[in-house]
Amino acid sequence: xxxxxxxxxxxxxxxxxxxxxxxxxxxxxxxxxxxxxxxxxxxxxxxxxxxxxxxxxxxxxxxxxxxxxxxxxxxxxxxxxxxxxxxxxxxxxxxxxxxxxxxxxxxxxxxxxx
Amino acid sequence: xxxxxxxxxxxxxxxxxxxxxxxxxxxxxxxxxxxxxxxxxxxxxxxxxxxxxxxxxxxxxxxxxxxxxxxxxxxxxxxxxxxxxxxxxxxxxxxxxxxxxxxxxxxxxxxxxxxxx
Numbered sequence: 001x002x003x004x005x006x007x008x009x010x011x012x013x014x015x016x017x018x019x020x021x022x023x024x025x026x027x028x029x030x031x032x033x034x035x036x037x038x039x040x041x042x043x044x045x046x047x048x049x050x051x052x053x054x055x056x057x058x059x060x061x062x063x064x065x066x067x068x069x070x071x072x073x074x075x076x077x078x079x080x081x082x083x084x085x086x087x088x089x090x091x092x093x094x095x096x097x098x099x100x101x102x103x104x105x106x107x108x109x110x111x112x113x114x
Numbered sequence: 115x116x117x118x119x120x121x122x123x124x125x126x127x128x129x130x131x132x133x134x135x136x137x138x139x140x141x142x143x144x145x146x147x148x149x150x151x152x153x154x155x156x157x158x159x160x161x162x163x164x165x166x167x168x169x170x171x172x173x174x175x176x177x178x179x180x181x182x183x184x185x186x187x188x189x190x191x192x193x194x195x196x197x198x199x200x201x202x203x204x205x206x207x208x209x210x211x212x213x214x215x216x217x218x219x220x221x222x223x224x225x226x227x228x229x230x231x
Contacts, residue, residue: 004157031217040123042204042221043158050217058218090157094217098165101208101217102148105157 001026006091006106013081013113021076021109023091030096032074033058033103034066036087043090049074050096081113116141118188118205120222127195127229135190135225137205146208147188148219149179153201161203164188175199195229202226 007022025032033048035058045058049068063085065077074093078085088110092103118139127133139145146165150158162173169181179190190203202224209218 033218035221040223042223043219044221045218048218092158096217098146102160102163103150103158103217103219105150105159107157108155 003027004091004093004104004106006089006109008109009107010110011112013078013111015082015113017081019078019081021078021089021091021111023074023076023106024072025074025091025093025104026072027093027104028071029093029104030071031101031103032068032091032093034064034074034076035090035092036060036085037090037108038087046076046089078111083113085111086113087111116207116209116220118147118207118220118222120203120205120225122225123223124226124228127227129197129229129231130194133192133195133199133227133229135203135205135227137188137190137222139186139188139205139207141207145181145186145188147179147181148206148208149173149177149188149190150204150206150221151175151201152204152224158204161190195227197229197231200227200229 004025034046035043047066049055091106094101094103148163149161152158164171164181172178205222206219
């Protein structure tokens with residue numbers, strides 16, 4: 001299994017540009033989520049999905065869109081990039097069964113917005 | 115609102131000594147707690163979790179965590195630290211509010227563990 005994969009690893013954008021961060025998992029996990037990691041703030045949940053066709057907002061959703069058309073893929077779209085969105089972004093997935101719901105994280109995408 | 119706090123930004127320990135990374139929680143109802151580790155330039159890796167049962171939970175890489183309901187704490191411990199344990203450690207609580215089993219996690223700010231030879 002490849003686990004959770006994210007592309008790209010690094011990205012530099014100019015203010016106002018849009019882009020999509022890709023996330024895919026091959027473990028047939030129901031639950032997928034996007035976090036951003038900023039120094040001293042831990043990880044903050046942006047959006048999450050409990051299954052294909054179902055998404056919901058997390059703690060910091062503004063400026064981001066998601067969709068979940070398949071179980072495997074959960075892309076994150078930045079609509080109009082702002083310097084405040086400079087961060088490291090992690091995608092995670094897990095089963096929804098509480099007995100085995102440990103989240104698996106991707107390697108991250110380091111985004112800089114100029 | 116549910117939350118976790120990690121009161122120490124950094125913990126320094128000598129190799130071979132026991133280590134403790136602290137975490138306290140605030141939840142309504144029964145807590146559902148996790149520890150994750152992040153090595154440099156990597157994603158987070160699951161270490162262990164507490165749902166119910168024994169207060170001492172054993173996890174990966176020789177780590178364990180002690181759940182203390184009266185002190186609302188879930189401290190991460192290891193009897194003998196290794197240099198390779200140096201990393202960023204996150205405590206998290208599962209957000210049980212809302213409908214369904216969302217799997218949402220609320221993370222602490224993280225504690226950097228530095229183990230010196």
